[in-house]
Amino acid sequence: MSGLKLRNVKKSFGSVHVIKGVDLDIEDKQFVVFVGPSGCGKSTLLRMIAGLEQISSGDLFIGDKRMNDVDPAQRGIAMVFQSYALYPHMTVRENMGFALRFAGAPKEEIATRVAEAARILELGALLDRKPGQLSGGQRQRVAIGRAIVRHPDVFLFDEPLSNLDAELRVHMRIEIARLHKELNTTIIYVTHDQVEAMTLADKIVVLRDGVIEQAGSPLDLYDDPDNLFVAGFIGSPKMNLLAGTAEAGGIRLADFPEQLVPSPVAVPAGTAVTVGIRPEHFDPTGSAALETTVEIIEHLGGETYAYARGAGSSLLTLATDNNRTLKTGERYQARFNPASLLVFGQDGKRLR
Amino acid sequence: MAQARLARREHITGWAFIAPALILLGLFMIYPIVWSLWMSFQVGKGMNLSFGGFANIVRLTKDPVFLRALGNTFTFFIFQVPIMIVLALLFAVALNDATLKFRGFFRTAIFLPCATSLIAYSTVFKSMFAIDGVVNQTLMALHIIGGPISWLGDPFWAKVLIIMAITWRWTGYNMIFYLAALQNIDRSIYEAARIDGVPAWARFWYITIPMLKPVILFTTVISTIGTLQLFDEVANLTAGTGGPSDSTLTLSLYIYNLTFKFMPSFGYSATVSWVIVVLVGILSFLQFLVARDRKPS
Numbered sequence: 045m046s047g048l049k050l051r052n053v054k055k056s057f058g059s060v061h062v063i064k065g066v067d068l069d070i071e072d073k074q075f076v077v078f079v080g081p082s083g084c085g086k087s088t089l090l091r092m093i094a095g096l097e098q099i100s101s102g103d104l105f106i107g108d109k110r111m112n113d114v115d116p117a118q119r120g121i122a123m124v125f126q127s128y129a130l131y132p133h134m135t136v137r138e139n140m141g142f143a144l145r146f147a148g149a150p151k152e153e154i155a156t157r158v159a160e161a162a163r164i165l166e167l168g169a170l171l172d173r174k175p176g177q178l179s180g181g182q183r184q185r186v187a188i189g190r191a192i193v194r195h196p197d198v199f200l201f202d203e204p205l206s207n208l209d210a211e212l213r214v215h216m217r218i219e220i221a222r223l224h225k226e227l228n229t230t231i232i233y234v235t236h237d238q239v240e241a242m243t244l245a246d247k248i249v250v251l252r253d254g255v256i257e258q259a260g261s262p263l264d265l266y267d268d269p270d271n272l273f274v275a276g277f278i279g280s281p282k283m284n285l286l287a288g289t290a291e292a293g294g295i296r297l298a299d300f301p302e303q304l305v306p307s308p309v310a311v312p313a314g315t316a317v318t319v320g321i322r323p324e325h326f327d328p329t330g331s332a333a334l335e336t337t338v339e340i341i342e343h344l345g346g347e348t349y350a351y352a353r354g355a356g357s358s359l360l361t362l363a364t365d366n367n368r369t370l371k372t373g374e375r376y377q378a379r380f381n382p383a384s385l386l387v388f389g390q391d392g393k394r395l396r
Numbered sequence: 397m398a399q400a401r402l403a404r405r406e407h408i409t410g411w412a413f414i415a416p417a418l419i420l421l422g423l424f425m426i427y428p429i430v431w432s433l434w435m436s437f438q439v440g441k442g443m444n445l446s447f448g449g450f451a452n453i454v455r456l457t458k459d460p461v462f463l464r465a466l467g468n469t470f471t472f473f474i475f476q477v478p479i480m481i482v483l484a485l486l487f488a489v490a491l492n493d494a495t496l497k498f499r500g501f502f503r504t505a506i507f508l509p510c511a512t513s514l515i516a517y518s519t520v521f522k523s524m525f526a527i528d529g530v531v532n533q534t535l536m537a538l539h540i541i542g543g544p545i546s547w548l549g550d551p552f553w554a555k556v557l558i559i560m561a562i563t564w565r566w567t568g569y570n571m572i573f574y575l576a577a578l579q580n581i582d583r584s585i586y587e588a589a590r591i592d593g594v595p596a597w598a599r600f601w602y603i604t605i606p607m608l609k610p611v612i613l614f615t616t617v618i619s620t621i622g623t624l625q626l627f628d629e630v631a632n633l634t635a636g637t638g639g640p641s642d643s644t645l646t647l648s649l650y651i652y653n654l655t656f657k658f659m660p661s662f663g664y665s666a667t668v669s670w671v672i673v674v675l676v677g678i679l680s681f682l683q684f685l686v687a688r689d690r691k692p693s
Contacts, residue, residue, distance in 0.1 A: 095591070117594075132607065146595060
């Protein structure tokens, strides 16, 4: 049993409050991703769980034990750093076995565990090299191997893929997902890349300014965001957000004043709202429509995105059901189903 | 054709630019070095010199004062360099700790000695270590010693005093190199080690020391050269005698005495100078040999 519980956890550096009260439950064997823009406190929260930063107030439980004042080495965790943090003067084998020497493991056991980690990560051929002779992806695998050999209850990853190029990042992302299946342990993973969060997580925790904006499964967050921030942060390409005002028969969009869009939720007339619609919710069979002119077309092969605007409106991102015949400058009727709209109040909260 | 002429003109311009530096270096550095090598084969007193072949080298082996100076220099080198390097390393690691209060003050205080005037500090040391100086009085007041130590009159304590003086002066200088190197080590390496349960002593021994190895090698070579050329402290603290009874006489001081204090013996003193050059070469080579990366077989 190695779930985690955070209860009203706070962190301040002097008068600067970085984490402003976080409550979170992480179940055993769950893959949890902390995601948010830079400076949101996600790395700090991870380092507090690791024990590298003191917790200013609140409680942290790993399993059933309160861990606030426990030494990092005794928390049953292992961490993979963004910079890999490999010992540059040691070989891959020594890097992975180093911690075990101080845990009092006999030589044969160290060798067995290192060999096991090397097998899982396909590092066998590199065991006698030094980090300086490895590529970025290989170094990252060694860093993960160094974590694996300790058989921790919880793995912590601090932006592990940020230093890799795009292609390698996709590859390592799949590796990490596979690793989670194979090791079957709790993983807490920090990233600013929402694609990584969507693809890896069992549970995403979206953070902003030291507060959890929303936590839930990737599709929950995608389909049912609690607020504007989560709606705008999760999803690529981004959700279209349009200002509007509620009227008796629906919502009048500021950018398309000739249209009255039926609202999926009851909103008192006169309320200022923001309407969100995802690019793929534009659907040629939809009952409502916005009149637009296409400005830019992106052919991705499997999908064609059009960037279009109405007279004087901001640019909308539209999925076109892979309409490859579309040309720039053309008029385009962006049809959609009003039921797929998300409506947010002035304070950014979702109106349900 | 035109291009060749252009290239030639560029060559001339280039050489013209570096010529002043080259001429000065040649005149004041390379020429004296070559000349001193030539001089080391000359025998005779004053200006009355003649070529003596290896006579000076033979004289070295039979000169008790030279052997004494060589022994003293090695004593200083063997005790002082390790003590200073270890001290500098410990200070650097301690002063690199972000939680330490008054870090800036300590760093400055430890670095300052190498920037102070040599004469001023020698004078202060002389008065502090006099028979009735503050050091003896303090040690006696603390009942560590029964009677005063004759720091400058006893051959053993005179050596100790010289070692203390150089260590005091140069530890901070070496510490700065270590501090700079420590600040270049990625902090997350230490964090990873903490999470891995590596104890503090092992982080120092297995991570800090190996990662500072190039800097340690550099400071060791520099300190070795400095100690083999040791002159200032001995000349000032012992009034230029290397006393008592040559017990602190170093090779450099002996060279000075041979050239300027005794009946000038330029040839022989040049030979002694080249002994230092050879020693520095051998010791530096050995240090590089010890510090080289061993490939796992």
